[in-house]
Amino acid sequence: MEDHAATRVDARPAPALRRYVRSYVGFDLRGFPAGVHCGPPGRVLTAVISLSDPLEVAPGVDDGSPVTRFGGVAGGLMCRSVAIHHDGRQQGVQVSLTPLGARAVYGMPAAALAHRLVPLDDLLGALGGELADRLRAATTWAARFAALDELLMRAVGRAAGGDPASRVRPEVAQAWRRLVAARGRTQVGTVAAELGWSRRYLTERFRGEVGLSPKTFARVLRFEHAHELATSPDPLPWAEVATASGYADQAHLVRDWREFTGRSPTAWRRGELLLTTG
Numbered sequence: 281m282e283d284h285a286a287t288r289v290d291a292r293p294a295p296a297l298r299r300y301v302r303s304y305v306g307f308d309l310r311g312f313p314a315g316v317h318c319g320p321p322g323r324v325l326t327a328v329i330s331l332s333d334p335l336e337v338a339p340g341v342d343d344g345s346p347v348t349r350f351g352g353v354a355g356g357l358m359c360r361s362v363a364i365h366h367d368g369r370q371q372g373v374q375v376s377l378t379p380l381g382a383r384a385v386y387g388m389p390a391a392a393l394a395h396r397l398v399p400l401d402d403l404l405g406a407l408g409g410e411l412a413d414r415l416r417a418a419t420t421w422a423a424r425f426a427a428l429d430e431l432l433m434r435a436v437g438r439a440a441g442g443d444p445a446s447r448v449r450p451e452v453a454q455a456w457r458r459l460v461a462a463r464g465r466t467q468v469g470t471v472a473a474e475l476g477w478s479r480r481y482l483t484e485r486f487r488g489e490v491g492l493s494p495k496t497f498a499r500v501l502r503f504e505h506a507h508e509l510a511t512s513p514d515p516l517p518w519a520e521v522a523t524a525s526g527y528a529d530q531a532h533l534v535r536d537w538r539e540f541t542g543r544s545p546t547a548w549r550r551g552e553l554l555l556t557t558g
Contacts, residue, residue, distance in 0.1 A: 394491025
């Protein structure tokens with residue numbers, strides 16, 4: 281294998297966007313073997329704009345899902361990894377939105393995008409094309425992040441009806457924050473009781489806004505924590521990953537890992553060629 285190079289640049293959005301946009305990540309990966317990268321499910325909605333060739337993405341890993349080419353792609357919350365096919369090089373920018381951000385930036389609830397991959401232009405219209413052009417024309421990561429701030433602020437500003445956050449039930453937003461803070465390690469019934477709602481009513485309202493039930497979202501959060509531990513520079517043994525992220529035992533972790541990635545933890549680690557890039 282030829283020497284590879286991996287650049288990753290993280291940035292926070294402008295303060296006015298932080299209710300809606302969690303982070304920006306610029307990446308430039310070169311010289312890796314061709315393969316399939318598992319994009320894991322998590323707490324955020326992800327949009328990726330390629331700065332080079334179109335992205336080749338499928339909504340599932342090793343399950344026969346069709347591969348689609350995107351210059352820019354947006355996805356909702358998922359219960360499985362997406363498969364990103366690559367030739368050893370990827371260059372682009374990733375934007376992570378909170379569920380509130382779906383209403384603010386796209387003008388629709390996060391539930392409308394759950395389990396889906398959509399061309400970014402379908403959601404942003406002409407603004408999506410302008411965003412891609414600006415990002416590709418910029419010559420520094422700082423300039424790209426500044427362009428993201430400017431154009432995402434315009435997207436939020438054109439949303440009709442005032443503050444997009446006001447259209448989300450405050451109880452649903454509170455439940456989302458509570459589950460995220462606990463990394464999924466809390467009982468849904470406990471969260472519902474804190475809100476003064478029944479578990480069934482919380483489930484209906486939460487799924488209607490976010491796209492997943494609170495129980496499923498809690499499982500995704502627990503997996504997300506395990507995935508973070510497994511991709512750290514000095515990862516723990518799998519049994520310790522299971523314990524630290526709230527699984528009953530390693531077998532429980534393996535079951536969820538298979539469901540969310542389509543692979544066992546060992547097969548995932550062996551096949552994840554971009555693992556060292558974070």
